[in-house]
């Protein structure tokens with residue numbers, strides 16, 4: 021397994037044999053089963069697999085958790101070796117944002133809603149770094165998790181708008197046994213907060229059950245999710261949403277496909293979760 025911070029070294033590996041198919045899995049490290057589901061999917065669909073590990077500072081606002089974001093490069097590399105990953109790109113900030121850097125990639129409306137309403141500078145950081153990673157590795161396929169549903173929608177939009185020559189593959193959410201979506205940020209929860217955190221998944225379930233029982237009103241479904249979370253004293257709702265999965269706009273009424281999603285604080289740890297749903301006509 022090649023491990024490098026150098027873009028030139030990635031390019032040498034990538035173009036050694038141009039007939040091989042490459043898959044890229046972008047991550048911020050501190051790997052868990054959610055990341056590994058992407059790596060395994062990439063492994064099964066490509067000749068070569070590249071994983072990037074980079075905690076990208078430009079997608080964190082100044083008051084967010086960049087400094088305390090969990091990191092363990094040795095452990096990550098051990099895991100990726102076991103998964104038979106070919107190349108790990110682990111750059112530092114000088115490599116990614118060298119002197120004089122001043123270019124940004126911005127997707128407009130889609131990034132103003134949901135996560136973007138709470139984190140207005142977040143997606144500009146994401147799309148800029150993902151565009152750079154796509155240009156550095158030039159993969160045939162790039163793997164993202166449904167866990168970050170809006171990120172997947174935004175990246176697909178960028179790929180289409182800027183004509184990146186690759187397929188975006190979105191993989192299902194991997195959860196703990198109690199329903200909590202796996203996330204590197206779960207590590208930052210106290211034992212009490214960790215015990216309370218499955219409330220996100222319960223809220224999504226409650227809304228889906230209501231939908232299946234015939235409730236179609238967006239407001240009512242949002243209220244159901246908010247009530248479930250508010251019943252948990254350690255949790256504080258940031259937003260709850262019932263949105264069109266393509267445009268991410270809030271729905272007055274659910275007709276067919278919808279994306280249920282929410283963001284919840286436990287102390288200063290902010291967790292997100294979502295559930296795509298479909299109502300048959």
Ligand code: AMP
Pocket residue numbers: 046047048049053054055057058163164165166167168191192193194195201202203204
């Ligand atoms: P991160 O390291 O949090 O930036 O995540 C890297 C990639 O893994 C992103 O595409 C995430 O959506 C994906 N991912 C993170 N957690 C999960 C999970 N529990 N299930 C599936 N994919 C995930």
